[in-house]
Amino acid sequence: DQQVKQNSPSLSVQEGRISILNCDYTNSMFDYFLWYKKYPAEGPTFLISISSIKDKNEDGRFTVFLNKSAKHLSLHIVPSQPGDSAVYFCAASAIGNQFYFGTGTSLTVIP
Amino acid sequence: NAGVTQTPKFRILKIGQSMTLQCAQDMNHNYMYWYRQDPGMGLKLIYYSVGAGITDKGEVPNGYNVSRSTTEDFPLRLELAAPSQTSVYFCASSQQRINEQFFGPGTRLTVL
Numbered sequence: 518d519q520q521v522k523q524n525s526p527s528l529s530v531q532e533g534r535i536s537i538l539n540c541d542y543t544n545s546m547f548d549y550f551l552w553y554k555k556y557p558a559e560g561p562t563f564l565i566s567i568s569s570i571k572d573k574n575e576d577g578r579f580t581v582f583l584n585k586s587a588k589h590l591s592l593h594i595v596p597s598q599p600g601d602s603a604v605y606f607c608a609a610s611a612i613g614n615q616f617y618f619g620t621g622t623s624l625t626v627i628p
Numbered sequence: 629n630a631g632v633t634q635t636p637k638f639r640i641l642k643i644g645q646s647m648t649l650q651c652a653q654d655m656n657h658n659y660m661y662w663y664r665q666d667p668g669m670g671l672k673l674i675y676y677s678v679g680a681g682i683t684d685k686g687e688v689p690n691g692y693n694v695s696r697s698t699t700e701d702f703p704l705r706l707e708l709a710a711p712s713q714t715s716v717y718f719c720a721s722s723q724q725r726i727n728e729q730f731f732g733p734g735t736r737l738t739v740l
């Protein structure tokens with residue numbers, strides 16, 4: 518039973534354009550959401566997070582949007598750069614310390 | 629700061645063998661986690677710890693054991709290795725639950 522889903526395995530975007538990565542979840546008790554970026558043969562690295570009391574969080578080129586009624590979050594990268602090419606995972610947590618990750622979206626930014 | 633370190637980087641086990649995956653962090657974090665990632669899948673939580681002496685099960689704990697005797701170290705023990713445990717294992721740490729997790733580089737384990 519996948520509590521966090523990323524339905525797009527891959528995404529290609531031209532350099533300079535916007536990348537939008539999507540994530541859906543099923544558990545309404547999740548109160549903390551994160552996005553991680555992963556390069557091959559490395560551990561994930563943290564990108565940005567959002568608490569369930571907010572609907573938007575920005576950090577430089579990265580913005581995360583949370584729509585609690587739709588149980589949906591998205592990561593926007595503007596402008597996209599070739600170095601952004603990686604696998605992106607969304608993750609969610611509820612009180613009780615469990616963390617659930619999506620299956621990842623492989624982003625390719627074309628120069 | 630070395631951050632989160634994991635040893636070994638690679639290991640091949642035979643069915644039925646046992647081993648311990650080592651994880652250490654030097655950030656004085658309270659929380660530590662073990663995940664596994666199967667090909668084409670996301671990370672699944674095996675075990676976690678909220679402090680020395682306290683551990684709890686994650687989503688996929690069967691076939692594994694952990695201990696946390698110090699703040700720095702969080703070893704993962706595999707008893708009676710099975711082919712289903714072939715995976716990449718990541719250790720992570722964070723100060724609190726609602727803080728970013730810092731990940732180690734991973735251990736690639738193959739059970740034949």
